[in-house]
Each structure stands twice: as C-alpha cells, then as structure tokens.
Amino acid sequence: MKEAFRILKDTGSMYVFSGWNNLKDILKALDDVGFITVNHIIWKYQFGVVTKRKFVTSHYHCIYVCKNDKQRKFYPFSRFKKDSKTKEGRSLHYRDKEDVWEIKREYWTGDEKTPTKLPAELIEKLLDYSSDKKDIVFDPFLGSGQVAVVSKSLNRQYLGFEIVPEYYKFAKKRLDKNLYRIKSE
Missing domain, CATH: 3.40.50.150 (Vaccinia Virus protein VP39)
Incomplete structure (x- = not known):
C-alpha cells in the first residue's frame, strides 16, 4: 500500500x-x-x-x-447522460452509481485459465468513471491480465506486475490477441 x-x-x-x-x-x-x-x-x-x-x-x-x-x-456522466432514464422513468446514471453492483462473474472456457478474473464489465465501469483516454492504469497484481486487456480496449495505457510466470505468459498472450471488445451501445 x-x-x-x-x-x-x-x-x-x-x-x-x-x-x-x-x-x-x-x-x-x-x-x-x-x-x-x-x-x-x-x-x-x-x-x-x-x-x-x-x-x-x-x-x-x-x-x-x-x-x-x-x-x-x-x-x-461518462456512462449515461445526466437526464438518461430507464423505461420506467428512473435515472440511469443514479442507478449505475449506487454502491452495490450486481455483475455476473465470468468464467474461463477452454484449457488455459488462471484462478484470477474480474468481470470485464466491472473493470470497464471503474475505468469509465475514474480515468480518461490515454490515462495510465496500473495493476500491481496482474493475474490473468484482465485489467490490462480492458484498459487497452478503452484506449488507456497500462502497466502491471505479475510474479507467477505462468500468469504473466497467459496475460501477455491475451494482450497480444486483444481478446476483449467494448460492447456497442
């Protein structure tokens, strides 16, 4: 810390x-x-x-x-405009910024995986609210590289450390393939 x-x-x-x-x-x-x-x-x-x-x-x-x-x-207002509403007429940006987030876990498919993976949706939300394009995002415990992959897709610069050689190789492979694409609105 x-x-x-x-x-x-x-x-x-x-x-x-x-x-x-x-x-x-x-x-x-x-x-x-x-x-x-x-x-x-x-x-x-x-x-x-x-x-x-x-x-x-x-x-x-x-x-x-x-x-x-x-x-x-x-x-x-990076994710929703100030006056954006749900179908029921409620504020979208207010709901999006409440402090309890229900976001599904993501699971690895295939043979290659690590035990670490935050959902891309969660990381995207944090980065949207707290950073701008070209900002540097740092992950001191890189794990699967999920934060770096999402950062790259959002046009942020990224840095990270990973001491487990297998995780590092896994993260590098994912970054080289750019396996995450931002959802279209």
Whole structure:
C-alpha cells in the first residue's frame, strides 16, 4: 500500500478488492499510509459457495480510495447522460452509481485459465468513471491480465506486475490477441 500511495498521482484513485476475511487488515493498511476512502462498493455476484455452518458469501468488497480528494478525477456522466432514464422513468446514471453492483462473474472456457478474473464489465465501469483516454492504469497484481486487456480496449495505457510466470505468459498472450471488445451501445 505504501508503494501504491507513493506512485499514485494526486489526480488518481485506486480500487482494492477483498473478501470479508481480509477486509479489516486492508482498511487499516489503507488508513495507515494516508489513503482517503471515497466509497465502499459491494460487488454482488450470482452465486457463492454453499456451506452448512455459515451464510453463503456471494460478494466482494471494493474500496475506492485516493490521495487527494479535491484533485482526483471522477467522470459522473461518462456512462449515461445526466437526464438518461430507464423505461420506467428512473435515472440511469443514479442507478449505475449506487454502491452495490450486481455483475455476473465470468468464467474461463477452454484449457488455459488462471484462478484470477474480474468481470470485464466491472473493470470497464471503474475505468469509465475514474480515468480518461490515454490515462495510465496500473495493476500491481496482474493475474490473468484482465485489467490490462480492458484498459487497452478503452484506449488507456497500462502497466502491471505479475510474479507467477505462468500468469504473466497467459496475460501477455491475451494482450497480444486483444481478446476483449467494448460492447456497442
């Protein structure tokens, strides 16, 4: 967290994903280095693991933080115009910015896969609201390369680190193929 704080621009922001079991440690680490918490988003996915002795966990926490709350970028109408409405007449941009997001998990098909994959829809939403074309998106735990692949498709520059050689090769292969295309409106 200290290094992320050091390299983050005053206009930048960061999203940290966590399950509930590590959340208190992550929140403390973010506070200890000086991050300002902007939002606590819940990503609700379609199903979790069924258990006999506790409730089913079917969500992740996403902590949205920044260094400088007055200078951080946020584009409130990047996904919907201010007056855009649903068929029922409700505000689309308000609903899109609520702090509980129901987005389905994505699963790998075929033989090649990694255990790490955030849904492209989730990453696209975060990038739309928090960055502009040509901005740099940094993922310190690259995994499958999903953040880099979506960043590339949205015309963002991207950087990332991955220490597992197989994941790095997998991510590089995906980036070389550019396997994600933005949905047309």
